[in-house]
Amino acid sequence: MAWSNDYLHILIRLVLAGLMGGIIGLEREVNNHPAGLRTNILVSLGSALIMLLSIYGFQDYYNAGDNMRLDPQRLPAQVVSGIGFLGAGTILRHGFTVTGLTTAATIWVVSGIGLAIGAGFYLGGILTTLFVLISLMILAKLDTLVIKKRQLVEIRVNVIDTPGKLAEIASIFGQRKINVKGVTMHDEDKESGEPPCVSINFLVRMPKNENIPLVIDTIKQIQGVKEVHYGKNNE
Template identity: 65%
Template sequence: MTEVWSIDYLHILLRLSLAVLLGGVIGFEREQHNHPAGFRTHILVSLGSTLIMLISIYGFEPFLHEENVRFDPSRIAAQVVAGIGFLGAGTILRHGFTVTGLTTAASLWVVAAIGLGIGAGFYFGAVVTTFFVLVSLAVLAKFDQFIIRKRHLTQIRVCVVDQPGKLGEIAMKLGERKINVKSVSIHDEEKDENEVSYVTIDLTLRMQKPNSLPFVVDDIKQIKGVKEVQYGNSLES
């Protein structure tokens, strides 16, 4: 146990290393699913918040004996909780009008809290929180996909040439079959061997007749510039 207002180098190294480990575990899960804030971002947030908490608790020891000095180790930590919102907002804006960025923003916010907990020496709480975060991101995500199928929502992925108006053409084809688009996410792809740029468009659709999906896919394939359309098992692979 460390004494109040004192900490040795070993405990500093332990807490910073644990911050890298726990933040990296959560970041790795985000990286696997190609989210904008991945492995390195989560490590940096966890590591930075841990160091800030260490500074808050132990960094001002020399000034404690000064007159008229009031010490509150939670003040700097509170700024981390508020400031992490800017980083989280950036991940949401990166995804446009989809809600996928909200989960990544929330994971960054939780990782900051984990880092603060480690910095304060609250190891058990930090480890348990990391476990529940991984359960939420990995296990509950599959449950969410099951709920989507139960609601007759269908996800398709369209790889199309990067040209203005292509998303509108896809939406027009869907509108002709009275299919509602619940969410859209657009991701950049690299150029092919002919230096043609492509984008990947992920769409979540609410269909009145799920059996008509193959016909919808055929309609989209007729659009000029569409390279590939995936759905069902091919989308999960």
């Protein structure tokens, strides 16, 4: 009977859900990502428990009368939407760079795996776990070795605030085929007797074989440039 309270099945589903979440979480833990082993196990177990609750938790009410209507899909539906708040906590922004999107997506998928196993859809949950591992491990290496992503670099230029400096720096980027992804500017604190200065922050995408120190030295040669700092960041 579909609604029989089979304790062995409940145990198997919870253990399997925890195992699937743990396998994915271990990969995240080994690679030093925010949501690791414990987080993914808890997400998968919690999702499986809520699915089991929606299936087995209200059996006494099914024969309560014609006026009693129950929908076992409502609780799992809240997991799908509610897990987004947990995933959002792993997304961080550093300047122009956003990190944690893959971790947030992983948490969302792990919750789906837990729901599937909690509902007894073992094959779907196990196959999804396998595909997630392929995506996180094998495709990540393929992305590094074959696609060879170009570098994102943040360059901060402190320059005397005179007209045309932004255009001069941008022309250097254009000559070297460096793609500017974003620009922000803010005034620097001026010391007594010093000319006003501005800090210009560029997020640029460097071609694979570009010599970054050479680009920085070229910018430093612009009249009025006081300091140039940069930091690498891969997409």
